[in-house]
Amino acid sequence: VRVAGLVALAVATTVMAAWQLDWHSFEVFAADYRMMTFNTALGLWLSSLSLILLAWPCRTSRRAEWLRDLSLLTAGLAATLATLTVMEMITGSQLGIDEIFAIDSLAREGHATRVPGRMSQATAASLLLLSTALMFCSARGLRPVARLYANACAGLALLLGAIACGSLLLGIDGVGRIQFFSTMGPHTAWIVSMLGVGVVLVQSAPQRPGWYLVGRQSATLSGFWLTLTVIAVFAPGLAVTAMISKRTADREVDAARARFDQLTERVVIEAQRRVYLPVYGLRGARGMFAGSEKVTREEFRAYVQARDLEREFPGTLGFGFIERVPRTELGSFLARERADGAQDFAIATTGEHDVLYPIKFIDPMETNRPAWGYDVGSEANRRHAVETALRTGEPTLTAPITLVQDEAQQPGFLFLLPLFEGDKLPETYEERVGALKGLVYAANVISGIFEDVLDVGDGALHFGVYDGPIASDATKLYEDVGGGVISMGPTASILNPRATFGASHQVEVGGRIWTIKTVSSPSFDAAMHSSQSSMIAVYGLILSSLAAGFIWRLGCSRADALALADTRTEDLLRTTEELRCSSETVARQNVELIAMAERAHRVVDDVSHEFRTPLAVIKEFASIIADGLAGPVSEQQAQYLKIMAGAVVDLNHMVEDLLDSSKLRSGRLRVERRRRPVEEIFDHGRATWARKASSRSIVIKERIDPDLPMVYVDEEKVRRVLTNLVTNAIKFSPEGSTILLTAAGDKHSDVVTLGVTDHGPGLSSQDIDSLFGRFHQCASGRRAESKGFGLGLSIARELAQLNLGEISVQSEKGHGATFSCTVPVAEASAVLGHYFRTIDSAERRDEGQLALLAVEVEGWCDADEVASFLASITYPTDVVLAADLRSEDDAPGVAPAQAGSWWILGRTGDPSAWVDRILRSRRSQMEEDQIELPSLSVEVRATWWYPAEATQAKDAIRRIMKGVRCHV
């Protein structure tokens, strides 16, 4: 398609250049085939450019839009050109487009037989169809129906081109009575056909990924109604414009015709008046002859001299008097005249007639002397006129003659008036001949008669006078086309045969029929077509186009919006699909990660499990040997064995740390917070700590405040915290030093603080900052004799947080260190306060929900068992509160013996899923352990977005708790 477009473009460019540069050899490029006109070439050039732009692929949508606009513009220009041409043809008006672009030298010189810009009817129709098809293709937001229109238009253009090609090739001009001979040239037809095929093809171009092709029509939305609306606006607009323009043009023509007729009448009347002017002079002379016995030569001269010939009788050379003289009396006539003082008088005659008509008087003599004595009857035309005058007794005109006194030998005529004796006109020819005194006549030249007659036509007319009823070159007397250009005699006419208007009038002049012909002058023709109809056509076309374009634009905007919405919807659907796929991938990866983490934990679990047995064996045999059970050992050997046993214990601690850290990280550590007295925590750890300390001769002292409130803790975990702190203190304390364990708190405080103070090297502030990190080893001089993984303090902190407490350290370099761990007292408000504090200060404060579950437990009555059970099926970070356990204040130390309600407070992404998980955990526990667990009913009582609704959540939960006898 691109190649076809480029070829068409090249041909059209060449033709346009040929017209502009006067390459006349191009004008007829083959026998009988003429080159296409300039306007045709221009239209095809625009159309082929539009097609090339449509078929030009580009990489970016921005460039594609640019190409589309340019294509639309060029197609629109071609359509405008074609439309104007069609309008010219329909209305018959001249819009001037044929001469706008091309006037070659021949045309300028007036030799051209055709206007170089004027395209033929078939070409104009084809170009209109082709450009319309291209506009359909290049318009935005096209609908499938527009594609149909485009194909229909292109198909029709193709058909016209094909018919033209066929008729030219076959040399036929129709079938039967149907004429389809095209006025299109062969190369025009070929290019039109090629472009038509191109338009059809480009729309079906295959989609190449990453490339935009403007002409390719994707079947998007239907714009049938939009297109219909545009056509409904444009077509009537065009029709009305054509009608108004045509009517205006018709009115102009009618008005011009009326004016032409009016001017013609004026010219005819003036011409007649001019011809008859000499008759007035003749009638005056007749009066003179009637009033005098004998008119002398001097009297006649005086009469003529009394008339102002030039002004009164333009074109009249002189007046004369002719006398009838029988040939037999010729001598006496001559003698009488000479006796009358005309010594030079002589008769010039050539005829053989018995009667002569010599000119007796002629004045003014200076200009008419050659005619004095001339026998008028010797020449046929004159003699015929004389005899006609005698017969009719009326002023009679001769046929066109050449006056003997006219040196210019131009056409002229004589006006003759017979004079008779008596008052009455004799009735018969013989009586008239008998009573004839003579004839007065006027000698006239035509150029003088009709000079300036054209002035009455206001320059709008050219006219000609012809002898006889037929206006032809042979009968031509006089033609005047203005500007001093006249033509006389029987020569080729100079009147414009293609003038818009023309009229012929036959007039009777002195017994002869003359024809006066008028034609409109070029200036009249030019002025006739005022610009009004053209302007109406142009404005109407513009208005119709604007209205249609406006409607189209509106529709396209809507269509664009719809298309954009569709695109966005598609994008959204695609994005949603991608998200779904990503989500599935993430979920799958999550499952894999969970499985991997599970495997990793199992590996750690297994490794720690497998470590323990050999550690136990090493430790036990070292102990057996050291104890002398395997035989006597030296003191040094016993000491070494003791060190070995200590190293085994360290190694065991490291393994335990790893296992605990792994559990904490995976959230698999089970936490059972219950009401516990602080002393119990110390009681169950005291022996272990003392044993650890004794290995380095360190003494552990305790200072536990009396009357400490009960605390809400997982006793074992808190003990583990203390164990890690004590182990840490032992590591860094000098041998033989003291470690102080404290427990402080009062009834007004909501926490109990547990402390471990050593007398080691202390900590720098830098050490304190990173002290609780995982795998932390002190950078400064604080070195332990026994090594670990650096997990102990990290684990201690996490366990403290699981107990809703905080761990902190106070130390000064060189003055030992005090590690403190807080635990909440066993009061609901305190527990909730610490719970909120813990989740508020959590490292990851992801958006999630805080849910409060109400749990009914049936089947068990022991609160510890229920708490333990609930802890086993909830997350370690969740808080389990017994809602209806009576507080210790009411019944100290007595747990209720009936089933109760419980609260579970925790963070979750999906409360319902959480409930399901709790119930599922219970079922799986029952299946795995084959034990009977209490039946549960769990209900989501309230949820809040956390931390967004943190304040509302805290207030609401406290309110709920306040209304219930809540206890922990």
Added chain:
Amino acid sequence: MSKTVLVIDDDWTIQQALRARLSAHGYLVALASDGPAGLRAAQAHCPQAILLDLRMPDMDGFEVLRRLRAMPELASVPVIFLTANIHDTVKEQARAAGASGFLTKPYEASAILELIGEVAGSEA
């Protein structure tokens, strides 16, 4: 008469360490390397206490305990779990299954002797 303690553990080294320790303290020590052998040894020796490992091939410690409890002559023999498994749930399960004690490896010799003394009486 010396008390008999049956050690059921698949680890030979642990068996040897326990035999050395307990023998030194006057106990008769019977050894078994797996659950079935342990059950047979229990029937043969009628021990006063049994130290039972949890994770063993073929039959785990809980199953051995369940079967012991099913044997009328051995139903009341105190059983002390001695395991490398330190999970809290296991400890709970052991208690629920009726174990007399729960010790984790590496153990303190004094803790074992104390517990055996409690459940079986001293060797003297």
